[in-house]
Amino acid sequence: MRIAFLLSGEHPSLPYHEVIAVLEAFGIKHNTLLKVDSACVIEMDASERLYRIFRERLAFTRSFGRLIGVIEPSKFPNALDELEPPYITSRFRATAIRIRGSCRELRTTYIERKIGEWILSSNKGAKVDLGNPKEEIICLITSGLLIIYKREGVVDRTLFKVKEVAARPFVHPASMRPTLARAMVNLARTRPGDLVLDPFVGVGGIALEILSVGGKLLGFDISDKMVVEAKNNLISYGFIEDYYITRGDALHLDLPAKVDRIVTDPPYGRMSQAVGTTPRELSEGFIRKVPEYLREGGWLAMAVPSDYLTEDDFVNVGLTPVQYFDIREHRSLIRRIWVARVGDNANKVLRH
Numbered sequence: 493m494r495i496a497f498l499l500s501g502e503h504p505s506l507p508y509h510e511v512i513a514v515l516e517a518f519g520i521k522h523n524t525l526l527k528v529d530s531a532c533v534i535e536m537d538a539s540e541r542l543y544r545i546f547r548e549r550l551a552f553t554r555s556f557g558r559l560i561g562v563i564e565p566s567k568f569p570n571a572l573d574e575l576e577p578p579y580i581t582s583r584f585r586a587t588a589i590r591i592r593g594s595c596r597e598l599r600t601t602y603i604e605r606k607i608g609e610w611i612l613s614s615n616k617g618a619k620v621d622l623g624n625p626k627e628e629i630i631c632l633i634t635s636g637l638l639i640i641y642k643r644e645g646v647v648d649r650t651l652f653k654v655k656e657v658a659a660r661p662f663v664h665p666a667s668m669r670p671t672l673a674r675a676m677v678n679l680a681r682t683r684p685g686d687l688v689l690d691p692f693v694g695v696g697g698i699a700l701e702i703l704s705v706g707g708k709l710l711g712f713d714i715s716d717k718m719v720v721e722a723k724n725n726l727i728s729y730g731f732i733e734d735y736y737i738t739r740g741d742a743l744h745l746d747l748p749a750k751v752d753r754i755v756t757d758p759p760y761g762r763m764s765q766a767v768g769t770t771p772r773e774l775s776e777g778f779i780r781k782v783p784e785y786l787r788e789g790g791w792l793a794m795a796v797p798s799d800y801l802t803e804d805d806f807v808n809v810g811l812t813p814v815q816y817f818d819i820r821e822h823r824s825l826i827r828r829i830w831v832a833r834v835g836d837n838a839n840k841v842l843r844h
């Protein structure tokens with residue numbers, strides 16, 4: 493089955509790799525057929541269960557659905573007749589979404605009308621309903637192409653809004669925004685039931701997302717105050733089990749067992765200080781400890797300033813850096829999300 497995704501334009505590559513990471517976390521075979529600005533088409537064995545996972549897990553996807561076809565604008569609308577029309581038996585709407593001014597020569601209202609007419613002519617029970625449709629056909633206009641799909645799911649991003657840094661009962665300026673924290677949890681291929689370590693837990697921004705996807709959390713912070721506030725934040729969002737948070741120094745943890753995943757955001761800004769060392773040394777020192785904490789085959793996702801770590805820092809301690817993503821936060825900070833794996837069975841191609 494070919495599934496089209498409308499991706500958030502917040503980053504050029506991270507939203508696509510987040511989808512791939514979730515497919516890999518759940519062991520779903522996949523083959524990317526198309527990857528363009530803010531959209532992709534991936535072949536996979538889709539199911540209602542997988543649609544639910546996409547809806548509940550993805551932070552940087554807006555909607556997704558079964559591909560109907562990809563059309564060159566110059567062949568629109570005639571090329572519609574070469575496609576298999578979707579089976580629509582009730583109220584529907586066609587919606588065209590233009591990405592970054594692509595194909596301005598085609599008006600969105602024209603595209604919507606032509607797709608609507610095409611569906612009506614091939615489905616007896618179908619009825620246009622612009623206000624309250626049961627089914628929606630999306631036409632993405634992007635990178636000089638029209639990507640048409642029947643929407644199967646929308647990611648409810650309002651759920652992230654209620655966890656925004658400023659909306660939490662216990663606030664810390666260095667806390668990570670929930671969409672990025674969720675994307676990191678996904679990039680680490682976290683599966684329900686995985687034991688996930690955040691050794692710089694702060695007020696629990698990443699912790700909230702680990703628990704939201706069904707992970708079990710082991711959290712540490714050098715500051716007693718942060719430990720208390722992280723626990724209070726988790727409780728205020730209804731999480732009362734599946735975590736253990738205590739005071740600890742990330743460089744000297746005595747873990748009962750190795751963990752499945754590490755997702756973390758060490759201190760580096762003015763807002764969040766390293767204790768007894770520089771933030772750079774703390775990040776470098778922590779990478780050297782990762783093989784002691786993370787099991788063979790386990791995944792790490794870690795955010796640091798882009799000039800802190802190099803590929804060699806990972807390789808030298810037996811980690812394989814798999815990919816990284818740079819995110820400009822403000823004039824003086826480019827945050828780099830490193831994704832790495834323990835052991836040499838990892839994919840050695842560095843993608844970013």
Ligand SMILES: C[S@@+](CC[C@H](N)C(=O)[O-])C[C@H]1O[C@@H](n2cnc3c(N)ncnc32)[C@H](O)[C@@H]1O
Pocket residue numbers: 664666667668669691692693694695696697698712713714715718740741742743756757758759760764765766767774
């Ligand atoms: C950037 S904040 C983490 C923010 C967190 N990810 C969140 O979203 O709320 C970094 C945290 O690391 C803690 N920290 C600093 N040095 C540490 C160390 N050596 N071991 C453990 N925690 C440390 C700080 O107290 C701070 O709370």
